[in-house]
Each structure stands twice: as C-alpha cells, then as structure tokens.
Amino acid sequence: MTHTTRAPRVRLDNGGRAPWHPLAREAFEQAMDDGWADPRRLHAEGRRAAALLDGAREAVASALGARTEEVVFTPSHTASLHTAVAALAAGRRRVGSRVVVGAVERAAVLHAAEHGGLDRVVVPVDGSGRVSAGDMSDAVSQPGAALAALQHANGEVGTLQPLSAVHGSARAAGVPLLVDAGASLGHVSVGESWDALAADPGDWGAAPGVGVLALRSRVRRRSPFPEDPEPFAPGGVSVPAAFSAAVGLQAVLADREAQDSRRRELVDRVRTRVAAIPDVEVVGDAVDRLPHVVTFSFLYVDGEALLTELDREGIAVGSGSACTSSTLEPSHVLAAMGVLTHGNVRIAIDRSTTEKDVERFLGVLPDAVARVRAALGVEGL
Structure with missing residues (x-):
C-alpha cells in the first residue's frame, strides 16, 4: 500500500x-508555578505573584518609554480600547462628548466612541487607508472634543498613520490622543506620540487573555467601573499571562x-x-x-x-x-x-x-x- x-x-x-513565541511560552509556564497566587495577598506566594506582575509592568513600560505606574494589564485588547475610551471621555466630560476617530479604526473603538452618550465624529481616509492629518486637526479643534482615537497602523491593510502630526494637533487643542498599537507594537517603533495606548500581546506571540493599556500621568481620566483596587481592570488579570506578555515583547523587540x-x-x-x-x-x-x-x-x-x-x-x-x-x-x-x-x-x-x-x-x-x-x-x- x-x-x-x-x-x-x-x-x-x-x-x-x-503562534507562541518560545520565550513567551516558557515565561508563562514558569509563572504558572511561581505566580499562581493572588498578587494582592500578603503571604509569600502572593508577594511572588505581585513581584512578577510588577516586573511585567516595568518591562512593558520600558518598551513604551512610559513610567511603570502608567501601565496596567487588562483582560484583552478589546477591554483596553473600551476602557481607554470610556475613562478618557469620563475624565473630560465637562469639555464635551465628541470622540474623533479615523474611519478604519477597529470595531471596538468605533463602537466605544458612540456608547454611553458619546458623539462619534468619523474622519475619512484616502485610498491607502490613511487619514489626513489636516482633517484630524480640524476635527479635534472643534468645540466639545473630549478625545481622539487613531490606530498606529491598520492591522488589515498595514498602512501606518501620521501619528506625530495628529498628536501635535491634538496637544495644541488640549485633546488627548488614544493610539491603538494592537497591530504594530513589536513590529515597528511606536514612538512617543500618544497620551493613551493600547496593545495586544497575542499579536506578538504571547499568552492570550491579557491586554496592555498605558495612560500618561498628565491625562485626566476616570474609571468607568465601580470602585475596585484595580480601577482599570477590576478583579485583576492573569499574572502568568501578563508575565508572558512582557517577556514576549522583550524578545520580539530584541530581533x-x-x-x-x-x-x-x-x-x-x-x-x-x-x-x-x-x-x-x-x-x-x-x-x-x-x-x-x-x-x-x-x-x-x-x-x-x-x-x-x-x-x-x-x-x-x-x-x-x-x-x-x-x-x-x-x-x-x-x-x-x-x-x-x-x-x-x-x-x-x-x-x-x-x-x-x-x-x-x-x-x-x-x-x-x-x-x-x-x-x-x-x-x-
């Protein structure tokens, strides 16, 4: 036969x-043994878990050019985007309810920008999928703009957005810029043109079930959730997943x-x-x-x-x-x-x-x- x-x-x-990055998988498996406990507990096991989580935040913050206290882990990339839009809009609700977004943002951003009484303003793109920096500038300069959201790069067609120019216009207008780096972090340099940033560890081969959210200290925000020790990720996240995310990010940036x-x-x-x-x-x-x-x-x-x-x-x-x-x-x-x-x-x-x-x-x-x-x-x- x-x-x-x-x-x-x-x-x-x-x-x-x-697919799993080998070092991200190894980190996850190590943290399953060393970081299984609740990091909020005071016993030795809890302290080990807390140390792993703190180390993961520090490593991600270093990669982003941020402070450790500016980085939190969330349950997913979608959760990071939803939380960022809601938190920044709540922090600036006295200014207005307009959320300026590019037409090719993820569905998570587009939906969040019109949720809970927010007024979504969509800026069109050209044939390559790129917004005009001038159009974004005009939109964020209008009265009532609470925040702007712009992806660093489109994960569907690959086009990079004019982040530096848009961030400059947004800062001049006093409007915070949320950057979706879910398709770009680990692949290209993200830079510092952001006030809030969301990233997806699954995209660079780390454990699923965790997202990254960075919020600059200078940006007004308000947690959209009930009171919790973790205001932007109530209940906390998986320590092994967070540790895997940090180790995986360091590995992909190295080569x-x-x-x-x-x-x-x-x-x-x-x-x-x-x-x-x-x-x-x-x-x-x-x-x-x-x-x-x-x-x-x-x-x-x-x-x-x-x-x-x-x-x-x-x-x-x-x-x-x-x-x-x-x-x-x-x-x-x-x-x-x-x-x-x-x-x-x-x-x-x-x-x-x-x-x-x-x-x-x-x-x-x-x-x-x-x-x-x-x-x-x-x-x-």
Whole structure:
C-alpha cells in the first residue's frame, strides 16, 4: 500500500493571534508555578505573584518609554480600547462628548466612541487607508472634543498613520490622543506620540487573555467601573499571562530589525506575484506600512469560498475584516478606502513563516481563484 504524505499546514493568518513565541511560552509556564497566587495577598506566594506582575509592568513600560505606574494589564485588547475610551471621555466630560476617530479604526473603538452618550465624529481616509492629518486637526479643534482615537497602523491593510502630526494637533487643542498599537507594537517603533495606548500581546506571540493599556500621568481620566483596587481592570488579570506578555515583547523587540527585513522581502514578493493574477487589487500603502501584513481583493470571487478553497489546500489565511472576520461581512476598512470589499485575502506572517510557506501559497493561489470563479460561472471575463 502506498501512503501519501500530506504537506504540513501553512498558517498565514497571524495578526492578533500569532503562534507562541518560545520565550513567551516558557515565561508563562514558569509563572504558572511561581505566580499562581493572588498578587494582592500578603503571604509569600502572593508577594511572588505581585513581584512578577510588577516586573511585567516595568518591562512593558520600558518598551513604551512610559513610567511603570502608567501601565496596567487588562483582560484583552478589546477591554483596553473600551476602557481607554470610556475613562478618557469620563475624565473630560465637562469639555464635551465628541470622540474623533479615523474611519478604519477597529470595531471596538468605533463602537466605544458612540456608547454611553458619546458623539462619534468619523474622519475619512484616502485610498491607502490613511487619514489626513489636516482633517484630524480640524476635527479635534472643534468645540466639545473630549478625545481622539487613531490606530498606529491598520492591522488589515498595514498602512501606518501620521501619528506625530495628529498628536501635535491634538496637544495644541488640549485633546488627548488614544493610539491603538494592537497591530504594530513589536513590529515597528511606536514612538512617543500618544497620551493613551493600547496593545495586544497575542499579536506578538504571547499568552492570550491579557491586554496592555498605558495612560500618561498628565491625562485626566476616570474609571468607568465601580470602585475596585484595580480601577482599570477590576478583579485583576492573569499574572502568568501578563508575565508572558512582557517577556514576549522583550524578545520580539530584541530581533525586530532582523525580522523586519526578512518579512518585508516576503511581503514584497507576495504583493508582486499576486498583482499578476487577473482582476486583483492589492491594497494599502506599498511602502509606509507594517512589515508583515498584506491584503488583496479579487473581482468575481466570493471571499468565504476562496478562504475555504485555500483551507482545503492546507493554507490558513484571513478574509473579510480583521476585527470581525468571524462574520465574513464586508470589511468596513476596505469600504472606507473605496476599494474592493469582496474576494478579500489578508496575510499576516510571523517569525515562523518561511520562504517555502510563502512560495507554496503563491503556487496554490491562482488555481484556487480560478476554481472559485468557475464555480460562480465567471470564467473568461
């Protein structure tokens, strides 16, 4: 009997949930033994857990250029974004209720910006997914602006935003800027152009179940939750997850430059080769972008069908909107950019992605697209 060996699966959907970084996993397992206790307890076990948590906050703060007391861990990235919007808006409620956001922000930010009586003001983006610094400046300068929210980079198309210019305008207007660095921290330099910042440890290969929230001491805020010893994360968070987040972040920052050049070369290869397939649109800024993300959309192709076809070939990719992909609804990001919203494939590679993985994907993709088009009866168009 002849046995056919199946090729190992290729995972190219690593945005927000990257595979474990080995050091992050090791840190998590160590903290399961040393940091299992409640860090608020005064016994030896509690003090060890508290020491791990304090060390994790210090390490993340150092990476962000912040003070240790300015960093807290939350249950998730979404929780960080919700908490930041609510806390900053509550701290400035006497000023107004307007929350200025970019059109391609995560759904978590867009929803929080109109929750609880807040008035969301959406600033449009250009075809690459970037806001105009001038438009943001005009919006934050209007009376009643409580805060502004702008992602550092879009996790769906990779485009970087003009953070420095927007932060300068916001500071001049006395409006705090919340930066969503969930897709960028660990991949590119975040810089200091922020007043509040949220980041996602899962995106750099750390344990799930924890988020990062940094709030500059100078920024007025008010906890949106009932009184608790942890005002921005009631009940506290998993110490092992927080420790994993800190160790994982230190690890990815240590070799970021080497990873950057390798991943940019692979993404550039994908952008070039995919563009040769008929009726495709490669989206996002080609240069000023994240090093590991690329998105493209096919005309006459159903995104869910293409996702399934590639999955049968042993290749996992993203599709639809990066923050609502479980619904496979048309992406609000792509819609805001004015580009194709269907037949979408999103790739986010990580340190484990090899040249062989990318070549296998590129070899399979044209035939997969052709099969989906044939099933829809649109061959030869």
